Amino acid sequence: ALFAGRTILASSISKSYTQEISQKCQTISSSIMSPKGKKPFLVGFLANDDPAAESYANWTKKTCEEMGFEYQLRRVQNKDFLEEKIIEANNDDAVDGIMIYFPVFGDAQDQYLKQVISLEKDVEGLNHTYYQNMYHNIRYLDEQKTKKSIVPCTPLAIIKILEYLKIYNPLLPVGNRLYGKKAIIINRSEIVGRPLAALMANDGCVVYSVDVHNIQKFTRGEGLKFSKHHVEDLGSNTPELLKQLSLDADIVITGVPTDNYKYPTENIKEGATCINFSFHKNFTEDVKSKAGLYVPSTGKVTICMLLRNMLRLIENKYQNTSS
Ligand code: NAD
Known part of the structure; x- marks a missing residue:
């Protein structure tokens, strides 16, 4: 008989990560890394009216909640205010992770926006530092190798x-x-x-x-x-x-x-x-x-990696304060 290949669905693959991620999420929520026992908190910024971005946002929310994270979608009507809103979230200790639904301006200004998200909250791993580490095959952020670098989630x-x-x-x-x-x-x-x-x-x-x-x-x-x-x-x-x-x-x-x-x-x-x-x-x-x-x-699988990156960011932040 002729051989036919097998289809492997992303949903089956992501299952092998969901358990690991939700467990770790729970451990972090109830540990010293989360002083008030709060859930890791992800904020998504939507500044376009693209239905695809909207459905991606809904889907992020659903996955977050299923796995023990908190998620909030923040809509920004006027694109020109998005930068300020990101800076606010950067400075807010309650926010652990930030992502933007692209395209916003659809040109080079989007490259700029990616760099506005602070290194410590960049769940998608789009900061130049993370990209440069990846291209140079540098796997840690520090010399002691206690903090793993973030890899872009897709x-x-x-x-x-x-x-x-x-x-x-x-x-x-x-x-x-x-x-x-x-x-x-x-x-x-x-x-x-x-x-x-x-x-x-x-x-x-x-x-x-x-x-x-x-x-x-x-x-x-x-x-x-x-x-x-x-x-x-x-x-x-x-x-x-x-x-x-x-x-x-x-x-x-x-x-x-x-x-x-x-x-x-x-x-x-x-x-x-x-x-x-x-x-x-x-x-x-x-x-x-x-x-x-x-x-x-x-x-x-991409969305799982986004949440996995967020847990890593929280661990890295804890390494910062404990050393
Ligand atoms: P892009 O438009 O930035 O890049 C497309 C790339 O494909 C370019 O390098 C282009 O040169 C190349 N290309 C186009 N036509 C080609 C051809 N005929 N032969 C060879 N190369 C060709 O797009 P992108 O942001 O990389 O996204 C690509 C696709 O992936 C989109 O459908 C996007 O929605 C999807 N995407 C999926 C995920 C995910 O998690 N699954 C994440 C990001 C993007």
């Missing part, structure tokens, strides 16, 4: 999915667990594709990073000789080069934000793992005639 979710699928080999040392694997990622945005390529390459993977224009290779070099990834240009994004690299890839990750884009099934290596993080279906119905494992969406 690429982190995909890393956790790869761990769940056992693509990360736990028999290899931490930091090299993707050694010998090759991946292709169709998306090189600064919010998902590029950080993801860097994270995977830092863990030992050879990554072909594809955007509309060209293809790059992210790697730590032969025998993992570099301590962080290097980037090489491989040339324009042509169907020939794409097919050649794709047929060599154990992992295919797509994030193309359009309905009409479909990853060619004939380019998938037999038994490869296929993951789509775009809100649009980037694989066709027959993907499992080639893929061994197929993950059609990742959003539910």
Whole structure:
């Protein structure tokens, strides 16, 4: 009989984290880290009238409450006041985490807003310090290695999915667990594709990073000789080069934000793992005639990682005051 791959849903993957997160949330709420015994408190800022952002906000609230967190949505009618509102929340000791539903202005000003959230409350991990640590493969914020750096939550979710699928080999040392694997990622945005390529390459993977224009290779070099990834240009994004690299890839990750884009099934290596993080279906119905494992969406895991990041921020804050 012909082999057909398995679909693994984000909801099943997130279940393996919900218990760990709610338990830790409870421990923190009833510990010295929460002096008044209050629940970790996340504030989301919504300054657009995008129905997608609205539903994401509702969904964050639901997940927060299910897992023992407190959540509040703060709507800001006039975008120009958003910065002040964020600063207020930065200065409010009752608030443990802050996130913004993007796009707000839809241009470079959004980059500025990301940096307004204080480092200590940035649950999505969008601060420049966290990005720089990630790109440089620096895993702690302090020299004593007591405070772990925060990883942006969407690429982190995909890393956790790869761990769940056992693509990360736990028999290899931490930091090299993707050694010998090759991946292709169709998306090189600064919010998902590029950080993801860097994270995977830092863990030992050879990554072909594809955007509309060209293809790059992210790697730590032969025998993992570099301590962080290097980037090489491989040339324009042509169907020939794409097919050649794709047929060599154990992992295919797509994030193309359009309905009409479909990853060619004939380019998938037999038994490869296929993951789509775009809100649009980037694989066709027959993907499992080639893929061994197929993950059609990742959003539910992303929200878990957001809450996991928040617990880490609280622990880091406690490290600050206790040392
Ligand atoms: P973006 O528009 O910033 O980036 C899109 C990337 O895809 C770019 O690098 C672009 O060059 C590349 N691309 C577009 N068409 C291509 C093609 N035909 N071939 C090769 N590359 C192509 O978008 P984004 O912010 O990275 O978001 C991408 C998708 O992921 C969206 O659907 C978004 O909603 C979704 N998303 C999901 C999550 C989640 O948690 N699941 C989080 C963030 C974004």
